[in-house]
Every structure is written in structure tokens, then in C-alpha cells.
Amino acid sequence: MSLQVEIVAPDRIVWSGDASQLSARTVEGEIGILPGHEPMLAVLGNGDVLVDPVGGQRETVTIDGGFMSVDNDKVTLVAERVDAAGLGA
Structure with a gap:
């Protein structure tokens, strides 16, 4: 099993693909998402999203706030600002 992940900025899709796990910082603390995770909505804090x-190999995207939705092994992160310098080519 895997997660279908999409990281979106206001002007583009930053990263999209299948992942074995994802971690991000919410306003309530760090969270890790694995396949089979319960549906949820979360407000994101500033920091790195690790996919x-x-x-x-692990991909790192730095975001400034936004929100994350998890449902049926699909994870969508929508961020106000995104620094994707850590992404591999």
C-alpha cells in the first residue's frame, strides 16, 4: 500500500506521486502519515514536509502554513508559500 500525495502552491503543483510515508508540522505538533491513516484535516505550521x-529517496519541501487533508490514502497539502529547493531532479 502507498499514499497518493500532492503538494500544491497557489501557482503550481510542487510534488505529486506515490509515497510510503509523509511527515509535516501542524499547529498542534509533528504528524506522520502512513497508508491506512484515518481521515483528517489539519492546519499546517511553518517547516519541512518530508515525503x-x-x-x-526522501524529498523535502519547506512550507509557510497551509492545510492538509488525508482521506482514503490520498494526502493533499495546500501551502501559502513553498520552497521546493530540497526536491531532487
Whole structure:
């Protein structure tokens, strides 16, 4: 099983793909998402989002706030500002 992840900025899709796990900072603390996670909505804090792609190396995206939705192994993060300098080519 895997997660279908999409990280979105106001002007573009920053990262999209299948991942084995994801972690992010919410306003209530750090959270890790694995396949089978309960549905949830969360307000994101500033910080790094770490994505472990299926069959790939960890990707890091730095965000400034936003929100995250998790439902049926689909994770969508919408961020106000995104620094994707940590993404691999």
C-alpha cells in the first residue's frame, strides 16, 4: 500500500506521486502519515514536509502554513508559500 500525495502552491503543483510515508508540522505538533491513516484535516505550521516516495529517496519541501487533508490514502497539502529547493531532479 502507498499514499497518493500532492503538494500544491497557489501557482503550481510542487510534488505529486506515490509515497510510503509523509511527515509535516501542524499547529498542534509533528504528524506522520502512513497508508491506512484515518481521515483528517489539519492546519499546517511553518517547516519541512518530508515525503518518502515509493522506490525513491526522501524529498523535502519547506512550507509557510497551509492545510492538509488525508482521506482514503490520498494526502493533499495546500501551502501559502513553498520552497521546493530540497526536491531532487
